[in-house]
Amino acid sequence: SQQGEEDPQALSIQEGENATMNCSYKTSINNLQWYRQNSGRGLVHLILIRSNEREKHSGRLRVTLDTSKKSSSLLITASRAADTASYFCATDLNDYKLSFGAGTTVTVRA
Amino acid sequence: DVKVTQSSRYLVKRTGEKVFLECVQDMDHENMFWYRQDPGLGLRLIYFSYDVKMKEKGDIPEGYSVSREKKERFSLILESASTNQTSMYLCASSPSLDTQYFGPGTRLTVL
DSSP states (O other), X not given: OOOOEEXXXXXXXETXXXXXXXXEOSXXXXXXXXXXXXXXXXXXXXXXXXXXXXXXEETTEEEEEETTTTEEEEEEOSOOGGGOEEEXXXXXXXSSOEEEOOOEEEEEEO | OOOEEESOSEEEEOTTOOEEEEEEESSOOSEEEEEEEETTTEEEEEEEEXXXXXXXXXXXXXXXXXXXXXXXXXXXXXXXXXXXXXXXXXXXXXXXXXXXXXXXXXXXXXX
């Protein structure tokens, strides 16, 4: 059962621009995570935000969480070519399981 | 650094063959997971294990089985491979209820 859905499905931006993607989910959560996947590789954890937090930063990443709207956003500032990847949100279904969305594919043009 | 390794990056098998995908983690994590990833569908959980010899079905367990005889190793078994099992298979491990650490993936093609 897929709880999270990312929007847009794909995003193309110029190097140096900001990239914003959104995640909506259906049921209450304890936390929400964002992962990155470079082409043909495994996922890498980027950031986790708990349900009692509204905003979190990590380097050029900014994540917000609005539990009333059941949505989260990931902002990548000053994008670089190396940011070209797919980005997934994941919500916890219970103590062990995560539910991943289908992802947003970001292309950063030089 | 946490390291999760998978036995093969690419694998080609024939319909009906028994296929073993191996995953090993070196961080003494309790929890291990097998996902498959298909375009447009994201990651779907096949099986997970929260302790040695313990396993639980995920969202799409049909056609798969798993084995966890040692804490560091979690194997995914396709008893009789079929073409609709052609996919990217991702293994992950987790020490807690939060972050999962993924292996590089195995791209399996069943002919």
